[in-house]
Amino acid sequence: MNKRKQLIARNFPTAKEEAQSLAPQPNYDQPGSAYRLAFDDNEFLLREELRPVRMQLELLKPELMQQELGIKSTIVMFGSARIPSQEEAQALLTQARGSNNSGDAEQIKRAEMQLAMSHYYEEARRFAALVTRASNERDNPIYVVTGGGPGIMEAGNRGAFEAGGKSIGLNIVLPFEQHPNRYITPELCFRFHYFALRKMHFLMRSVALVCFPGGFGTLDELFETMTLIQTGKSRRRPILLFGREFWTRLINFDYLVETGMIGPADVRLFHFVETAEEAWALLESEYDMNPGAHSAT
Template identity: 80%
Template sequence: MNKRNQLTARNFPSAKEEAKALAQSPPSGDYDSPQSAYRLAFTDTDFLLREDMRPIRMQLELLKPELVQNELGIKATIVMFGSARIPSDETARAALAQAKLGGDEALIKRAEVQLSMSRYYEEARRFAHIVTKASMERTNPIYVVTGGGPGIMEAGNRGAYEAGGKSIGLNIVLPHEQRPNPYITPELCFQFHYFALRKMHFLMRSVALVCFPGGFGTLDELFETMTLIQTGKCRRRPILMFGREFWTRLINFELLIETGMISPGDEELFHFVESAEEAWELLAREYELSQAGST
């Protein structure tokens, strides 16, 4: 070692070095058995998974995505929420053709509904492509972030991938396993156990929320964001809801105002949009993204 480098050299081996050394030369006899407590605490999975260690696991789940994104210089994201059940146009057309071959009217009807909803997959895909392409050369690019699964989530990651950019996927462990879609940037594909921490990471760097039709999970994510903004717990940011007809049939916002459940003006927390271009134009105006020299 260069003598000058010794001025800043570590005085102790790193945890990684210690763990690697022990793995190469494990203890013998009873001390290498599953019952042994000899393992380093941070390499002992059984210990980390104990009920008493939940606060530590929650902290790790907060820190891992935060540190990785910091290291990669990610400062701004656009979050895309929506149903995992909305297929691509190609998949929906194939399903309808298959249903027609079977002649089951109920299946045909469901397939026709899925085909009509597939337009949202294509709009999400185009929107993510526009966002990624428009911001790739910026000093601080805007990254698309999704829940990492199929449907609208896949469409978002796919659009960014097809634009040649990176995107983030925040997967969650579910009873019916949700695998990450194939379009997420591998170093930005995270897996969560805790819903609360996952939702926190959705918002930590977000400059906008773009919400497509969805079910309970989408509504949960949408209303938590609205509540945080309404109560001043986080800064105001654009919330774009794709498909006025869907959302106004699902949620009677006028009734909420009429009955005093929300205040007049709370309906201005969000905007309805119908196309990828309309959504991007609104965001570009909000943040003056078309101005030369913008960062």
């Protein structure tokens, strides 16, 4: 053995080595037995009292794995899981209309709206591709991160995948099963139990947040981010809202200012954009996006 290695060799086996080397104990390897190692005992780890430990593990796992992969900067893409691609939306509309154009009127109306909203899927896909192609040439790449599901989330991961880059998906366990979309880089596909820790990981490395139309979940993520920046708990970074018409019909920002619920300066926390190119140009005006740049911050 190399002499230097002798000086720095481990004095104790790793937890993994110890767990793998355990010999079966027929008298004690039974349900309800307390004999198993604590860190190798799922029943023990899932106890109500161990919630703080599980929360810490959920914080640590994505953090350590991203550190190991050298991920320092991300652009977060929020948006609805219900917005389909244009191809899928067109197929749904054709199906709703039926072969003789005599389909159910309400179903046709919903399908037409889905087709109109699918525009945002395609812009999200193009924006993620723009980010990824530009970042592939940087010393410190910027990675697209999404919630890992369908809709706008899929579009973000898909755009990065089609541009030949990696992207991150932060999935959440829901009462109805949410499957990760197939475009997430496998070693960067994480699964969360706690919404709060998932949202924390969205923001920890983000240099910008790009928000597409969405429902309760999207609004929750957007407003938590704006609150953290407004209150100074988080550093200021660009927040881009895709689709002025959607956001101004949904939220009357002027009325919030008029009633004193927010200050006039608070509406400068975000920018409206309409296209992938406009969004990328705004980010270029905020950051040094040159290929040789060492940091996006």
